[in-house]
Amino acid sequence: MVNVQRKTKNKSFKHKKLALLLAIVLLSGAAYALIVLKNHNTAVTGKVNYGPPTAQEKKAGDTVKDDVIARQKQEQEAQQQSEDNASANKKASVIITDANQYDNTVEVRAFIPDYYQNGTCTITFKKDSYTVAKTTPAYKDATTTICTNPLISRTEFATAGTWQLTVAYTAQGASGQSEVKNVMIK
Amino acid sequence: MQIQFSLTKSSFKKTLLFVSVLFAVSGFMLSINQAQTEALSGSSFKAGRIIDDAVFTNTHSMSASQIQSFLNAKVPTCDTNGTQPSGHAGYATRADWGRAHGAAPPYICLKSYSQSVPAITNSGSDLCTGNISAGTKVAAQIIYDVSRACGINPQVLIVLLQKEQSLVTDVWPWPVQYRSATGYGCPDTAPCDSEYYGFFNQVYQAAQAFNRYARNPTNYNYRYGRNNTILYNPNTACGSSSVFIQNQSTASLYIYTPYQPNRAALNNLYGTGDSCSAYGNRNFWRMFNDWFGSPYGSLLRTTSSSTLYYTDGETRYTIPSMSIINQYGLGLGDVRFVSQQELNDTPLASSPLSTQVGQIVKSPSDSDSDGGSLYLISNGQRLPFTSLAQLSDFGFSTADIHYLSLNAILRLQQPGNLSNFVRTPTDGTIYKIENGTKRLIFSLAKYNQLNTSGKTSLLSAFTLSQLPAGSPIEDGDYMVRDNVGSIRLYNGNGFHTISSMNVYDCWGLNGVKLYQIDSYQRTGGTNSGTLGCFGKDSGGNVFAMAKTRRFQLADSQNISPSETSDSIIQRLPTATMKAVIKGSGSELAVLENNKRRPISSMEVFSALGYSSTNIDTLPQGLYGSFSLGAKKFAPGSLAMSSTGGIYVIASSNSRLAVTSMRQFNDYAFGSKALAKVTNTDLAAYSDAGTLANIVKVGSDVFLIDSGKRYLIASGLDTAVGINRSSLPTIAQQIAERTASKNMTQFIKSDAHNTVYYLENGHKRPFTSWQKLVDMGGNTQITTLSDFRVQQFPTGSSL
Numbered sequence: 001m002v003n004v005q006r007k008t009k010n011k012s013f014k015h016k017k018l019a020l021l022l023a024i025v026l027l028s029g030a031a032y033a034l035i036v037l038k039n040h041n042t043a044v045t046g047k048v049n050y051g052p053p054t055a056q057e058k059k060a061g062d063t064v065k066d067d068v069i070a071r072q073k074q075e076q077e078a079q080q081q082s083e084d085n086a087s088a089n090k091k092a093s094v095i096i097t098d099a100n101q102y103d104n105t106v107e108v109r110a111f112i113p114d115y116y117q118n119g120t121c122t123i124t125f126k127k128d129s130y131t132v133a134k135t136t137p138a139y140k141d142a143t144t145t146i147c148t149n150p151l152i153s154r155t156e157f158a159t160a161g162t163w164q165l166t167v168a169y170t171a172q173g174a175s176g177q178s179e180v181k182n183v184m185i186k
Numbered sequence: 187m188q189i190q191f192s193l194t195k196s197s198f199k200k201t202l203l204f205v206s207v208l209f210a211v212s213g214f215m216l217s218i219n220q221a222q223t224e225a226l227s228g229s230s231f232k233a234g235r236i237i238d239d240a241v242f243t244n245t246h247s248m249s250a251s252q253i254q255s256f257l258n259a260k261v262p263t264c265d266t267n268g269t270q271p272s273g274h275a276g277y278a279t280r281a282d283w284g285r286a287h288g289a290a291p292p293y294i295c296l297k298s299y300s301q302s303v304p305a306i307t308n309s310g311s312d313l314c315t316g317n318i319s320a321g322t323k324v325a326a327q328i329i330y331d332v333s334r335a336c337g338i339n340p341q342v343l344i345v346l347l348q349k350e351q352s353l354v355t356d357v358w359p360w361p362v363q364y365r366s367a368t369g370y371g372c373p374d375t376a377p378c379d380s381e382y383y384g385f386f387n388q389v390y391q392a393a394q395a396f397n398r399y400a401r402n403p404t405n406y407n408y409r410y411g412r413n414n415t416i417l418y419n420p421n422t423a424c425g426s427s428s429v430f431i432q433n434q435s436t437a438s439l440y441i442y443t444p445y446q447p448n449r450a451a452l453n454n455l456y457g458t459g460d461s462c463s464a465y466g467n468r469n470f471w472r473m474f475n476d477w478f479g480s481p482y483g484s485l486l487r488t489t490s491s492s493t494l495y496y497t498d499g500e501t502r503y504t505i506p507s508m509s510i511i512n513q514y515g516l517g518l519g520d521v522r523f524v525s526q527q528e529l530n531d532t533p534l535a536s537s538p539l540s541t542q543v544g545q546i547v548k549s550p551s552d553s554d555s556d557g558g559s560l561y562l563i564s565n566g567q568r569l570p571f572t573s574l575a576q577l578s579d580f581g582f583s584t585a586d587i588h589y590l591s592l593n594a595i596l597r598l599q600q601p602g603n604l605s606n607f608v609r610t611p612t613d614g615t616i617y618k619i620e621n622g623t624k625r626l627i628f629s630l631a632k633y634n635q636l637n638t639s640g641k642t643s644l645l646s647a648f649t650l651s652q653l654p655a656g657s658p659i660e661d662g663d664y665m666v667r668d669n670v671g672s673i674r675l676y677n678g679n680g681f682h683t684i685s686s687m688n689v690y691d692c693w694g695l696n697g698v699k700l701y702q703i704d705s706y707q708r709t710g711g712t713n714s715g716t717l718g719c720f721g722k723d724s725g726g727n728v729f730a731m732a733k734t735r736r737f738q739l740a741d742s743q744n745i746s747p748s749e750t751s752d753s754i755i756q757r758l759p760t761a762t763m764k765a766v767i768k769g770s771g772s773e774l775a776v777l778e779n780n781k782r783r784p785i786s787s788m789e790v791f792s793a794l795g796y797s798s799t800n801i802d803t804l805p806q807g808l809y810g811s812f813s814l815g816a817k818k819f820a821p822g823s824l825a826m827s828s829t830g831g832i833y834v835i836a837s838s839n840s841r842l843a844v845t846s847m848r849q850f851n852d853y854a855f856g857s858k859a860l861a862k863v864t865n866t867d868l869a870a871y872s873d874a875g876t877l878a879n880i881v882k883v884g885s886d887v888f889l890i891d892s893g894k895r896y897l898i899a900s901g902l903d904t905a906v907g908i909n910r911s912s913l914p915t916i917a918q919q920i921a922e923r924t925a926s927k928n929m930t931q932f933i934k935s936d937a938h939n940t941v942y943y944l945e946n947g948h949k950r951p952f953t954s955w956q957k958l959v960d961m962g963g964n965t966q967i968t969t970l971s972d973f974r975v976q977q978f979p980t981g982s983s984l
C-alpha cells in the first residue's frame with residue numbers, strides 16, 4: 001500500500017514538472033515573437049505597411065516635442081541676440097561641395113549651413129600672380145543658403161595647373177569664408 | 187451501438203505535449219522569419235543612392251483614400267485632449283506639458299487635420315506643372331493633390347512629414363509641427379522663415395523645391411553624376427566624405443537636407459549615433475523602407491508579364507538580357523512590380539532614343555552637357571571612348587550604339603576615359619584590348635613598358651568575356667602553366683603542349699620564362715599541337731633537340747617534327763651527332779632513316795668498327811623519340827631466327843643461311859655470338875641464299891672446311907673444278923674465325939690414308955706411294971674432312 005502511494009505521489013510530481021516545462025516553452029516562444037515583432041509591423045498590403053505604429057514610431061511623437069521646444073528656445077534667443085547686437089556680424093561657415101573643371105567649364109558649388117539669409121558669394125581662384133574672381137548671389141533654399149554656381153569658362157584661367165579656391169559669403173549680419181581648396185585646371 | 191472516441195490519459199498528454207512544442211517552435215520560427223525578412227540594416231544604406239528617380243517621381247503609388255487609410259492606421263487613437271501621461275516630472279499629463287510650452291489641447295492628429303487650400307495654377311511653370319483646386323481639404327487630400335501637381339511620389343511627402351516633425355505617428359501634435367511640417371525654410375542653426383509657415387505651404391514648397399532642383403541641376407550645391415563633398419553634421423569639425431550621387435532624387439534630398447549619416451548613426455539605425463551624427467537622410471531611407479518597401483525601382487514589370495523594363499524616371503527601355511542591365515549596376519533587387527497603368531504612364535523610349543538599353547550608349551545630342559560622349563557601360567560605370575578606333579579595338583562598331591537619355595547615362599559614375607588596358611575588379615590579370623581581342627600581359631615590367639599612363643579601366647567579367655582572347659603580349663620565349671599543372675610553350679603564333687618532362691628536357695626549357703595562369707582560356711592564339719623532341723624551323727629544316735644542342739636531321743621520315751618558332755629552335759646550338767647513340771639505359775644504337783637500330787652486342791659494336799669515342803649520349807626523351815628499328819649487325823654476325831634458322835649477316839643489308847651444323851663448324855662459328863632475332867630484325871637483311879664452302883673473299887678463293895680456310899691459288903681452279911668468276915663472294919668477317927691454309931692439288935681425308943690427286947674437279951686416288959713421290963705430292967698433302975673429300979667425284983686411279 002505504501003509503495004503504491006509513493007508511486008502515485010512521484011507520478012503527480014512528474015506531471016507537474018512536465019506541465020511547468022511546457023508552460024515555460026510556450027511562454028518563451030511567445031515572448032520571443034513579441035520582442036522581435038515589436039518594431040516590425042505586420043499587415044503589409046502590397047508594398048504599403050498599413051500596420052499600427054511600432055513602439056519607436058509612437059515614441060517619435062514625444063521625442064520631437066523636445067526638438068520643438070529646443071528650436072523655440074533657439075528662435076527666442078536668436079531674436080534676443082539680434083535685438084541686442086543689431087550691428088554684430090555673425091561668423092558663417094562656407095562649405096564647398098564640388099569644385100572641378102568639367103570639359104571647358106569650371107564649376108563651384110558651395111553652401112552656408114549655419115546662416116539663413118540671402119547675400120553674396122565671392123568665388124576666388126588664385127595661382128601665382130593670377131586671380132579669377134566671380135560674384136554670384138547667395139539665396140535661401142529649403143534649409144540652407146546656397147551660393148549660385150559661377151560656371152566659369154576655362155578661357156578665363158591664364159594657365160593650367162593647381163589653383164587655390166576660396167568662397168566667401170556676405171549677408172546682412174553675417175560673413176564667412178571657406179577653407180582653401182586646390183582645384184586642378186587642365 | 188454507440189461508438190465512443192476517447193483518449194487515454196497517456197495519449198492525451200502526448201498530444202498536448204506535441205501541440206505545445208509545435209506552437210512554441212512555430213512562434214520562434216515566425217519570429218525569426220519576420221526578423222529575417224523585415225530587419226533593415228544600416229550597412230545597406232548607400233549614400234549615393236538613397237532613392238531611385240523612378241520611385242521618387244511615381245505619382246501613382248497611392249490614391250487619396252489609400253493615403254487616408256495609411257494615416258488612420260498609423261494613429262489608431264489620437265490623444266486629442268492630451269490626457270495621457272507626459273513623461274515629464276511635474277507635469278502629469280501631456281496637456282499639462284503642452285500648456286507649459288504654449289501648446290494647449292486639443293491636439294489634431296494628421297489623419298484628421300484639414301485646412302483651407304488656395305487654388306494653384308501652374309500652367310507653363312517650370313516647377314510644379316499641375317494645378318491644385320481650392321477648398322478645405324484633409325491632409326491626405328493635400329498630400330495627394332500636391333503629389334499629382336508636382337510629380338512627386340506621395341509616399342515621399344509622407345516620409346518627409348514624419349522625418350521632419352513625426353507628424354504621421356504623433357498622437358498629440360502641436361500647432362508648431364504643422365507650421366513647419368516639412369522643415370522647409372527651417373535651417374538647422376537658424377530660426378524658421380515665417381514666409382513658409384503652414385501645412386499646405388510646407389508640403390507644396392517642399393515638392394516644388396524638388397522640382398526646382400531637378401530642372402536646374404547646375405544651380406545647386408549637390409549634383410548627381412558627380413563626386414560631391416557631403417558633411418556628416420552642421421558642425422563642420424565632424425568631417426565629410428566624397429559621395430558619387432547617382433541620381434537627381436538623391437541629389438535633391440541632399441540639397442534639402444545636406445548631411446549624410448555617419449557610421450554611428452547607421453550602426454544604430456533606429457536610435458541615436460554620436461555627437462557628429464545627423465539623421466535626416468538616414469531616417470528618410472529607413473522610414474521609406476519600413477513603410478513602402480525598397481526605394482529602389484529602376485526596373486519595372488507587371489505581375490502578368492515577365493518583360494522587364496529599365497526606367498530613368500521618365501522613359502522606359504527594354505532590356506536585352508540581365509547581363510546587360512547588370513552592367514548598369516542593376517539587378518533583380520531593383521525590380522519593382524507596377525500596374526499596367528503605371529507601366530503605360532512611363533512611355534516606351536522612341537526616336538531619337540533607342541528602345542533598348544545596350545552596352546554602347548550615347549545621348550541623342552552632341553551638345554549635351556557631357557559633350558555627346560560615347561560610352562562603354564560596364565561594371566556599373568560609364569567609360570567614354572576616346573576615339574572610334576578604340577570602339578573598334580573593343581570589338582564594337584557604330585551599329586552597336588544605343589541612344590539613352592542623358593539622365594540615364596549620367597547616373598553612372600565615370601572614373602575616367604576608357605583605357606585599352608583593362609582588368610576586372612576581382613582579378614588582377616591585366617589585358618590590352620586590341621583589334622577586338624584581349625591580350626594577356628604577364629609581367630608588371632611589360633605592362634609598365636606598354637602603358638606609360640599607368641591607367642587601367644575596370645571592366646566586368648561579362649564585358650571581358652565578350653572579347654576573344656588574343657595571343658599574350660610578352661617578349662621572347664615563354665611558357666605558361668595552368669592550375670592543373672600542364673605546361674605550354676609559346677611559339678610566336680600559338681602554344682605547344684609539352685606532354686612530359688622528357689620533352690621539357692629535350693628542349694632545354696629551364697631558363698625559359700614560365701608564367702602561372704589559372705586557365706588557358708586567357709591566352710588565345712592557335713593550338714600548335716603537342717610538342718615532341720623534334721622541331722622544324724621556318725626553312726623546313728628538321729632538328730632533333732637534345733637539351734643543350736640540336737642535331738639537324740636529313741629529313742623527317744619516321745618522326746613528326748613540330749613546326750615551331752626559329753627562336754625556340756635556335757636557343758640550342760647545332761652539333762653533329764656521333765655514329766652511335768644511347769639514352770639513359772645501356773642500349774647502343776645507330777640511327778638509320780631516323781629509326782634507332784640497336785646494336786645487338788659489343789662484338790657487333792666492335793665488328794662495326796666503333797669505339798667509345800663514337801658514342802653520343804642523348805636525353806632519354808629524345809633517344810626514346812626515335813622509333814625502334816631492326817637490330818643492327820655487322821657482316822659476319824650470326825643470328826638465329828625464332829624458328830631456329832641460323833644466318834650469317836653477309837653485308838649491311840643481306841644474310842646467308844647456314845645450311846648445317848657441319849657448315850657452322852666449318853666456319854668455326856661456334857666461337858661467335860649468336861643473337862636471337864625477330865622476324866622484323868631478319869627482314870632488315872635480305873635473303874642472299876645459302877652459305878657456300880667454296881667462296882671468294884675479296885680476290886681470293888677459299889675452301890672452308892673444319893674451321894680452316896684453304897686458299898685456292900688461281901692455278902688450281904681447273905684441278906679443283908671451280909670457275910672463280912662465278913663463285914659467291916662473302917665478307918671477310920664471315921671466314922675470319924677460320925685458320926688460314928693453302929690448298930694443294932693433293933688431298934686426303936682425315937678419316938682415311940688414301941691420297942688423291944685433284945684433276946678437273948675429280949679426285950684420282952694414288953695406288954702407290956712411289957707414284958705420289960714421283961708426282962711431288964708427298965710433301966704437300968692437304969688433309970680435309972672426309973665429308974669434304976667425298977664431295978669430289980672419284981676419277982681413275984694413278
